[in-house]
Amino acid sequence: MSANAIPPWANPFVPREPVMNDMAAHVRWCREHGHPSSMYVYGLEGLGVSCLVTQFWKENRALVDSPIIWLSGRHADGSPVPLGELAGRALRQVGVPDTDQGATAAEKIDSLHRVWREMTRLLVVDDLDSSAQILPFVPVDAPGMVIVATSSFRRRDLEQHEFAAFTPDLLSTEEARALFVARLGDTAASLDPALVDELADYCGRLPLLIKVLAAQIRDRPPMAHSLLRELQKSGLLLLKLGDEKRMRTFLDTTYENLGDVEKFAYRLLGFLPAAHFGVEAAAAVLDAEPDEVYLVLEKLTELNLLTSPDRHQARYAFHPVLRDDARARAESTDAPDIRKRAVTAWITWYLRETLPRARKVSNRWWVRPVTDLLSDLARDLPEFTRPEALDWLELEGDNVIAAVRAAHGAQLHDLVWPLCVAVWKYLHLHGLYDAWIDTHLLGLASARAVESRLGIMQMTSQLGAVHLELREFGRARECFAESLDIAREQQHVLGEQSALEWLGKIAAAEGDFGTALTAYRQSWEVTVAATEEQISPTDRARVFSILRLQQARAEFGAGDFQRARECAEQAVGDFDANPGETDNRAKARLALGRAHLALGQANDAIAVFDKALQLFTEEGVDKQQAITSQLLGDAYRAVHQPNTAVASYKNALDYYVRTGKAEATTVAATIAELET
Incomplete structure (x- = not known):
């Protein structure tokens, strides 16, 4: 199966028309009966199962005329990719950015089903680990969808859920020879046809082995006789389906022809x-x-x-x-020490490269051991911009996650939790909540293993944030309570202020606005009492601004709209003084507009929402643009301007439909009511 989240292409592709025709017939039958097509394709690794699926899509564009959605079911270390991460990647491939997705796997799947009701798409989960990775993807009301899994063995659990099974045969003798000759290129003409046939036979009609063998001979004709003698000496007969020892013996011949440097690499x-x-x-x-x-x-x-x-x-x-x-x-x-040295070098390289980029992307506070590592490891790296840092994290993020797991497995505990600190913003930006929890539990365990109190404080804080995102309030509160205790024990004022603020956000999310306001007030008092060494003047001003915004939201939730308006107005003034805070300038206005609307000041709300919409547009934040447009619709409706209200609602509806949000139903009903 493919190791990458990129559809694999075979070059050349060996025709396997019978199985592809059967797959196409199954899709047509499902379409005729008005339900989505579910199937899986299985076969021995190296047989070309993944390439078969992509070729099926390529040759059946009349059935599936949109880009393929390709998801890998396993990480490179063999661990399964969680459903939430798979669903998030699928949403991204249909145009829904990470910032516009729901938090839980169920929310993501629900959005997918809404998005592709009218779509004709092929979704593939390559190298399936369990049926739980694909069954939720099957929609009940999207007959245009084709859902395919690939596996190296037969999956009767899928057949029980009406997945049709398909498997390609081994290549025929003629097909194997044709592929071998094609991969040899011009070299084939200089070889005896009988020699070509015998070498092709040794590959057991498996495309992967044919390609590996041909690559050694191409442009080096004398290698053909040498390789044949080595294969004969090994006693290797035709490979049998599923016989991994025979495949290993074949690869022995390839490996032994490498130089020492290539072997080591x-x-x-x-x-x-x-x-x-x-x-x-x-x-x-x-x-x-x-x-x-x-x-x-x-x-x-x-x-x-x-x-x-x-x-x-x-x-x-x-x-x-x-x-x-x-x-x-x-x-x-x-030797074990050589392998560990290689893994350590790989992990250290990723820590070195990730830290400065994470610092460029996020302004979240870090504890001193991590800031020291940043200075020590990354001092010679060139400068780069925030977009460059984001591009690098997009390319390397999965490997950084794998490095966390590898570091913990190698008991490199002093590297594990700093890597978690570095990769946190990437996980947050992309909504990779399963990986966030998985890596940070390892980071927390490693911080405890080396008795790093500040490491534990930072890990519990970052773990608490993901649990709040998932609305797991009890776990979030436990994390921030521990983070708060350690911050006070270590006299880490930024950690104390932050933990109190987050405890307030948890209470607000639960609807306990009184407790939230108390926590925000305590966070404020800690910040006021801090010295400039503990919290710099710049950080102090930003903390106050954010706390005013949080207070405005909590006062609104508590029903004190006048107080919410006052806090929001202060937050707007604070953030307007900093031109780099475009996102928060908009969010503060959103809170202010809500307060105006609740106080019956709809015209004031319209002016504030208009400015917020402009700022969110500058930031390219589609989700917040939709929310603001919907609120603008409410405000215009309150001042009896139904046509303008409908225009705003339609702007919001376009986003909700495009991203598969449940709000689409409510907004569509409101538009219909106003247009009648």
């Missing part, structure tokens, strides 16, 4: 849990110069032992079969 890079990697990361692992490593990686790619999913950025990846082979060779060849 193959083993150690395959040992890492990286989804894909660049030259710099590989150079850190191999302790070599990037230019030298680049040549090694290109050599392995030429031999089909690596793939290059993105040639423009010089990214490399392992096919899962080859990753398993490389890992097994590393474990049998390289």
Whole structure:
């Protein structure tokens, strides 16, 4: 199966028309009966199952005429991708940004079902780990959808849920030879046809092995006889379906023809849990110069032992079969200290690269051990912009998550929780809540293992934030209560102020606005009492501004609209004094407009909402634009301007429909009422 979240293309593709025709017939039958098409395709690793699915889509555009939605069911380390993360990635591929998605897996799935009711799309969960990863994706009222899973073995659990099963045969002798000749290129003409046939036979009619063998011979005809002798010496007969030992023996021949440098790189890079990697990361692992490593990686790619999913950025990846082979060779060849040194170098490289970018993206406070690491590890890195930092995190984020898991597994506890601090903003921005909890539980365990009280404080704070996002209020409160206790014990004033503010946000989310206001007041008092060394004047001013905004929201929730308006007006003034706070300038106006509307001051609300909408538009925050447009509609309705209200509601409705929000039903009903 594919190791990447990118549909794999076979070049050339060996025709497998019968199975693709059967799949197309199944889709047509489902369409005729008015329900979505559910199926799965299975087969031995290396048989080309994933390529078959993408080729099916390519050749059946009359059935599925939109871009494919491709999701990988497993991480590079073999762990399953949680449903919430899969659903989030699917939403992103249909145009719903992470910032506009719901928090829970159920909310994301519900949005997906709403979005694709009228769509004709193919969704693939490649290398399925469990049926729970795909069953929720099947909609009941979207007959245009085609849902496909791939697996290396038959899945009767899916068949029980009416998934049709398909599997390609091994290549025929003629197909195997045709693929082998195609991959040999011009070299095939210089080889005896009988020799070509015999070599192709040794590949057991498996496309992966045919490509690996052909890559060694291409442009080197003498290698053909040498490889044949080695295969004959090994006693390897035709590969049998499912016989992994025979596949390993075949790969032995390929491996033994590598140079020592290529062998070492193959083993150690395959040992890492990286989804894909660049030259710099590989150079850190191999302790070599990037230019030298680049040549090694290109050599392995030429031999089909690596793939290059993105040639423009010089990214490399392992096919899962080859990753398993490389890992097994590393474990049998390289001493534990060599393997641990490689993993440590890889993890340290990611910590070094992530910290300064995370600092550029987030202004959240960090405890001193992490700020010291930032100074020590990243002092020689070049400057980069916030967009550049975000682009890097988008490319490398999955590997940073994998580095957290690998560091914990290697008991590198002093690296685990700082990595969590560094990757937090990426997890937050993309709504990767399962990975957020998973990594931070490991980070918390590691902080406890090394008895880092400040590390525990930071981890419980960041864990509490995700539990609040998921509305798991009890867990969130436990986390922030522990964070608050340690902050007071360690006299970490920013940590104390932050924990109190978050405890207030939890209470407000539960509807306990009195407790929320008390917590905000305590946070305010801590900030007032802090010295400039504890909280800088700049940070102090920003804390006050944010607390005023939180107070405005809580007062509104408590029903004191006058007090909410006063707090919101102060927050607007504070944030307007800082041109870099566009998002908060808009949010403060949103709170102010709500207060005006509740006080019956609809015209004032319209003016404030208009400005908020302008600011949210500048920031490109679609979700907040929709919320503001809906509130504008309420305000125009209050001043008896139904036509203008309808225009605002329609702006909101467009977003709600596009992102699959349940609010679409309510807004559509309001529009219908006003237009009658």
